[in-house]
Amino acid sequence: MKTIKGPAIFLAQFAGDAAPFNSLDAICGWVAGLGYKGVQIPSWDARLFDLDKAAASQDYCDEVAGVVASHGLAITELSTHLQGQLVAVHPAYDAQFDGFAAPHVRGNPQARQEWAVDQVKKAGTASQRLGLTAHATFSGALAWPYLYPWPQRPAGLVEDAFDELARRWTPILDHFDQCGVDVAYEIHPGEDLHDGVTFEMFLERVNNHPRANILYDPSHFVLQCLDYLDYIDIYHERIKCFHVKDAEFNPTGRQGVYGGFQSWVDRAGRFRSLGDGQVDFSAIFSKMAQYDFPGWAVLEWECALKHPEQGAAEGAPFIANHIITVTEHAFDDFAAGSADRELNRRLMGIG
Helix, strand or coil: CCCCEEEEEECCCCCCCCCCCCCHHHHHHHHHHHCCCEEEEECCCCCCCCHHHHHHCHHHHHHHHHHHHCCCCEEEEEEEHHHHHCCCECHHHHHHHHHHCCHHHCCCHHHHHHHHHHHHHHHHHHHHHCCCCEEEECCCECCHHHCCCCCCCCCCHHHHHHHHHHHHHHHHHHHHHHHCCEEEEECCCCCCCCCHHHHHHHHHHCCCCCCEEEEECCHHHHCCCCCHHHHHHHHHHHEEEEEECEEEECCCCCCCCCHHHCCHHHCCEEEECCCCCCCCHHHHHHHHHHCCCCCEEEECCCCCCCCHHHHHHHHHHHHHHHCCCCCCCCCCHHHCCCCCHHHHHHHCCCC
């Protein structure tokens, strides 16, 4: 069995223009001081990382890895959540998602999509240069506006959307395969891959591509009332990344899963800092140990109430206390006897 690695932290929600959040060196010093052992790096944030340079230069990747290692940390994965989102954008969201793209492709959906594909592929190359084995991203969405079937969906609409999503991602998955890196889609509302059924629909269309895998984040399943423990039982072979994020769902007579268009703090389902929500992390870490999850436990901080720096400070010991150092032998080995085939046959009455 394998012991999960960690604690680690996703830097996206903490990066900023003020020190120590405005450079990779400074933010790594900060998180190392909190007790983290790894960092997941958002590839779009130029304050921390230059994706174009990383894809082109081994020297730059060695420099980045050296900065991280100088603080006693490791890089867990790169992330292209924002660029992956832009691989597939429904026109209803064009204006909202334009801000995720480079200025020169904004207002041009085709150019934006081509830029996004190139960005994600560059992340695969950079991951290979950094010696990483998994990559965190979003799938994007073409069918999401039609989630609830009213008005009735035209026949074949969802199937066509998933066919197109697979068509766009297959060359990217092939590139990652050449790089020896798994693509881990965060299963997330707002993406076409938002639960187990939709992941299976996609997986079928990419011919069970070995690089099409999962970033597991239980918080998104709490808000869907989905069994997040059973999810691990079903999909553990495809889970390659793990975001440790808490959530709660408290429906009332006024609102439920859909949230009534309320702000995060007023929704029935909302994200919380670790330990403040309803996720059973003891059970999750037990299943991760049971199934030999090979990766990192990475804090993703999102909370409607708590300050991010408090959440980060509390997150490292929380994760560390939940990591199970797996046993090397069975608890009852002390009572085991040596193999005796003749005894076994007598016990079973076999002549």
